[in-house]
Amino acid sequence: MQVSVVIPTYNSAAFVERALLSVVSQTEGLSHEILLVDDCSDDREALSRLVQRYEAVRLIEKPARSNAAVSRNRGLEESRGAFVFFLDSDDALAPGALKRRMAMHRDSGAGVIFGNYLARLADASRLSASRLPAYRGGDMRHYLFVERGDVRSSTLSLCKAFWQGTRFDDATRKHQDWVFAIRAFHQGERLLFDPQPTAVMDVTRQGRMSSSANLDASRYVVKRYLCQDHHRNAFSRRQWLSSLSRRDLTACRFQVEIFTPGNWRERRDLALFRLASHPVLIGAASALLMLALRLRRLGSRSGAMQR
Template sequence: MDFSIVIPIYNSASYLEKNLARIFHVCSGFDYQVILVDDCSAEQDIARIRQLVAACRQLTLHEKTQKSNAAVSRNIGVRLAEAEIVFFLDSDDYFTTHYIMRRLQRHEDQSIDIIFGNYAEVYGDSVRDFAFNYKNGSAGEDFLFLEMGDIRSSTISIRKKRGRRFLFPEFLYKHQDWGFLVNATNQGANVAYDTGSGVFLDIGRGGRMTTKLNLEASEQFIEAFLRPSDRHISGFACKHLLVSLYSENQSAFIYYSSRIVRHTLSSKFKAIKRYGDFMARLGLFPLGGRLLRTARNGFRR
């Protein structure tokens, strides 16, 4: 088998069918399997998924008996994967044939444990590309929170090896991809970066975990991965300033702003922090968020 694709699902039937059609198209000619791991979806939803699985030999469905999170689902998928090369994909994301072929070629180097890379965010008819520069051997926390890089689960592919398992941290309900990278580099994984394109993340659907702020989850991540490094915590907090503004969440902005070490701020984050602090002092924080959101949506058109 050439590869396995692991997709966590939860009440995903309404859009999963379209994305599975995309997967079948781009994977034509390969020997592959798609492992759907369901996190206790509603009965009507999972009934539709069962129908899809019954109609396609490439699909496998694992139904969890207890609700948990996507990290648990991904780790179950890795254990079930029949192929050595495993791709991860969220249920509303997709990739291209060119991406798969490029990754398989990179994975021919059996010393590489993990590959992640660039992606594009899709919002309606708008597509925005994101590219970073991860250097082999870099610590995950340095790349993410000092160099302000990023990793998304749908860009990750791994090679399964006996005695070496790089899994998603199951205790996290948010920031699981960040935790995956930090864990992997701390454990000595050989991590490579794919500078090519071909992964598309649909950010237009409401309910995506990456669009939601969760201060408890942030504290949990900081406690587990970043203490006692103020510089890493500061970088982590900076990544949430704009989201706090866009969502008009003043309490979240105040929290993340309080974790920032001022002398480490770039000019970009200094401007964001000053803007948010100024609007909060005027009692106009929600208006400030709406103005930024309007400007962002204008650029997307």
């Protein structure tokens, strides 16, 4: 078999068909399978009825609820394809992604490829292309947190002929795709960045597995994978801005807690983090941050129009 697409599901019967159709629409001439790995959903009966309409879809029901990392590993273990793609149940593959990525794997000898994506915005009619910095090798933590890159599971693909065996960390309940990329780097995988969008991601739907602030899960990632201060500080900066935009006081305090200043600039940053994370000031600080982001986006659009 040529292609396996692994889709973790949890209460996804109402919207997963869009993901299925995005795969099926580009499988002409390809032997393929789609593995739905269900995490003990409440809507299993509806999901089973949906699966019956698609010949190439297999439903794998886990015996106990865990997390999406376990689901992806289970799908990977049971996959029969030479190429494995991962897709979240509320996302879709971009047109032409399967065959283009297969060719990239063959031509480059890369075992793992990730890259850009299209984000579906709030009105669901517009798509915004991510513009991630290209990964050019080196420590994946530097790419993710210092260069402010990104790895999304729905953009990941593996070629088993070149793959060195990297799996998701079953213990991670947050930042699972980042952790996979860090593990792939340490596993000695040949990692390749794809500048073309591979997935259409619904970044607005409430309840995405990665959207809730789970501090215990974040502590695990920091303790297990971010041992050096400069990586931990870069992670803290990135996550603090996200926490501030949500006015999540507890998450902001956690980012302050893990930040270890080593020079005057970092001491200045820590003082700013602490001030903006004060219960009395967090609302105003969040509003100023959102205003600054809007102005920057408007500036970017204006510059693009002038060019």
